[in-house]
Amino acid sequence: MAKRSTEFQVYNSMTKQKEIFKPRAEGKVGMYICGVTSYDYSHIGHARAYVAFDVLYRYLKHLGYEVVYVRNFTDVDDKIIRRANELGEDPKALSGRFCQEFLKDMADLQCLLPTHQPRVTDHMDEIKNMIAQIIKNGCAYAVDGDVYFSVDNSPNYGILSGRKLEDNRAGERVVVDERKRNPADFALWKAAKPGEPLWDSPWGPGRPGWHIECSAMSAHYLTHAFDIHGGGMDLIFPHHENEIAQSCAACSDSKINYWMHNGFITLNDEKMSKSEKNFFTIREVTELYHPLALRHFLLGTHYRSPVNYSISQIEIASEAVFYVYQVLQQLKNKALKRGGLTEEDVLQSIEERMLARKNKEFSKSDEIRSDLAAKGIALMDVGKETVWRPCVPVQQEQQIERVPQNKLPLHEESVALVDK
Ligand SMILES: [Zn+2]
Structure with missing residues (x-):
């Protein structure tokens, strides 16, 4: 039997071109996709990202690759703490609850479970060890219980987003933290504030900054060098740019071969925005339409192109899914008649x-x-x-x-x- 071709191309956000996919190790693929911050129901922008990467995961498996797919949960974060305080709920309980709701949405959308779904609060040692290594390598500094990454010591900063350091000056619209050596420096560790969850560290009690978790957890599950890192386009800057800076500062062998980013979702041709209440949760859609109608709608557009969600579009997708099922039922009726x-x-x-x-x-x-x-x-x-x-x-x-x-x-x- 002819050997199935495993060759295909991916668009690499790092090189800005399509490339023939070559795994680091023959027959094996390591893939890390940034997950959700679990403080509320996930919206259809999340559905788009995880359906797109589910298709990639399924395709790699179909080609015969042994895939280790890692998708994290951010279960400690400013938004979680704020929401938990609003609801009078323990932040860990709140985030745990919404992790479960997210998994239910993913099951409804028929996304396969990743190989690993690490949570930040289960990986504090890896995170602290990586921060210590970055400080040791001269790329971060501690001030009053906070630890900042020093962008001036990261010669490749901006390599993914194409942004220049002088464009990133945080001081233009907000007051610059005087303790930072460069306004673009970002937090690796945040000193504990009253009433917030905290962990002990060599720099005092506190919790990690957002970006460090993905560097630490991807290194833990996939080593410092792996094949595919993905997420929504909105993560290119600052999240993925900062991840690259941190990972390279911690380990000079750090290398991700392919960066993949899915496009935005607009709602009735306007940018989805939580603050403007211009968004739909996955659950709001799947309460009225079959989850496969949402999946069908999302996959009707190339994953890097913007996609516009509207009631008329989901109605069309719902009709298409209904048609497939209807044909199946006719097929069954004919088989009964023949028998x-x-x-x-x-x-x-x-x-x-x-x-x-x-x-x-x-x-x-x-x-x-x-x-x-x-x-x-x-x-x-x-x-x-x-x-x-x-x-x-x-x-x-x-x-x-x-x-x-x-x-x-x-x-x-x-x-x-x-x-x-
Ligand atoms: Zn991430």
Whole structure:
């Protein structure tokens, strides 16, 4: 059999061009996608990112790659603390709750589970060790319990976003923190404020800045050098730029081969904005439309292009998904007609078979399955349920001829036959 080609191209945000994908190790891919900050329900912009990278994950697996897919949860952050204070809830409990809600959304959208889903609060040691290493390498400094990354000591700062340091002066619109050596320096560790969650560190009690978590967790799960790092385009600056600076400052061998970024979602042709209340959560959409309609809508546009969400577009996607299911139902109806059966007949047979299996009358249960298979109806056991679908009619004599009697229990043999 001809070997399946594993060659494909990716657009690399670092080089700004399409490149033939070459993994660092043959047959293996390490992929890190920035996850959500879990303080509320996720919006459809999140759905777009994770559906796009789910397709990439599935495609890499389809090509035969062994993929380690890491997607983090930010479970300690200013927004989480603020929201928890508003609701009078413990920040960890709040973020834990919304991690679960996010996972439910991902399951509804039929996104496969990543290999690892690390949470920041479970990786404090890795984060503190990386900050200590960056300080040791002369690229960060501690002031009054805070630790800042020194952008002046990062010669490649701006390599991904194309921004120049002088464009990044934080002092133009906000008061510059006088303790920073350069206004563009950013926090690796934040000294604890009253009432905030805190962890001990060599620089005093506090918590990590946002960017350091992805450098530390990607290095922990994928080492300092790996294949693909992705997220939304809004993460290019400052998040991914800062990640590169930190990772290279901690380890000179740090290298990510492909940076991938998905495009924005607009809502009725305007930028989605939480502050303007111009956004939809995934849950708001999936309460009214099938999650696959949302998935279908999101995948209707190239992942790097902007996509505009509107009720008319989701209606069109919903119609398309309905059409697919409707055709499947017609296919089932025709199969019943060819087999001279009604759906009730099949459901009754399924019930009889279940009872026979419960009573350990396996020859009877196999007979029921074989009879249906001969009429072009295949039974499939999905968990504790049995469902049916059309199949090529299999004559009983053929079933006996085709399956050696001594290999599997008879009821397993018929599964093998009808599922061909
Ligand atoms: Zn990240």
